[in-house]
Amino acid sequence: MPCEQTICISYPDFTATPFPPSVLGAVSFGASEIHAAASLRVPLLTLGNDTPIELWSSALPVATAALNDLHYAHNGVALWGTLTRAVRDEASFESAVETLYEDVLSQTRRAGYPHLLRMWNYFPGIHIEYAGLDRYQRFCVGRQRAFDRHQLRNEREFPAATVIGTQSGDIALYFLAARTPGEPVENPRQLSAYRYPEQYGPASPAFSRSMLKRWDGVAHLYISGTASIVGHESRHQQLNNQLAEILHNLRALAAQATTHSGIDFSLEQRAHLKVYVRDINDASKLRTQLLTELPTTPALFLAGDICRRDLLLEIEALIWSGADA
Secondary structure (H helix, E strand, O other): OOOOOOOOOOOOHHHHOOOOOOOEEHHHHEOOOOOOOOEEEEOOOEEOOOOEEEEEOOOOOOOOEOOOOEEEEEEOEEEEEEEOOOOOOOHHHHHHHHHHHHHHHHHHHHOOEEEEEEEEEEEEEEOOOEOOHHHHHHHHHHHHHHHOOOOOOOOHOOEEEEEEOOOOEEEEEEEEEEEOOOOOOOOOOOHHHOOOOOOOOOOOOOOEEEEEEEEEOEEEEEEEOOOEEEOOOOOOOOOOHHHHHHHHHHHHHHHHHEEEEHOEEEEEEEEEEEEOOOHHHHHHHHHHHHHHHOOOEEEEEEEEEEOOOOOEEEEEEEEEEOOOO
């Protein structure tokens, strides 16, 4: 599909490769490998026999570069990159996350794209405990150390983010950065994650609930991974009730972004969802329920572990405006 904008996101058939030179990056889910200048395979099971690709492309000329295990592409306005890092042992997990984020922050700033908009983070054993903290809590500590080292302390600079546990592989992330900042939008139904109380760990999760970015001719709303949380507490034990609460949160974020910007953001049109479900056997009934709520909104279903043990699923979203936003 040709791209006529600064940044486009699409989900073509896997047979669409090889990719044209306008591609910024590509992500595959499941077992399939892809080959692009900046690409990443995320080892998450998908629903059915799907082998989806998330393709990021641009109407602007694209240049590519690499620094060790960080691969990226940029178009003069935005930078899209990937990075993986092996973990030797539990004692070194925090420092692995810290150096990984330091590499991202250093290179994006060096390349002239200092504003992180969106981060996707995947690593195995998200609930493995060491020294009284699980891996997600230690991930938050490592990320915060890197942010502090680079003096990224303004809450309005925290990117939107997703953190999901895989069953195998290394720490893997992909990210989007820009020359100019986005506009963070928080959810009035939820306490901002960076203000969570200490019961959730020594470092609060440093991310925005969503990030609004006005590109040339279109606006994107990048909604972070969103769970069945109200305030800062998990809600509900049943899958269908958690889904209903998540949709309430997503709609509240879209409404808040619309009020903030005057741009119409809606889950019912010009939106795409990624649904992470702890048990892939729950995906079919989730899809049925989601089709009832959002019959025209496409969704990709992936099996992954959620940051809290009592949460059964999490949904992230991309909503885009019409032309000339």
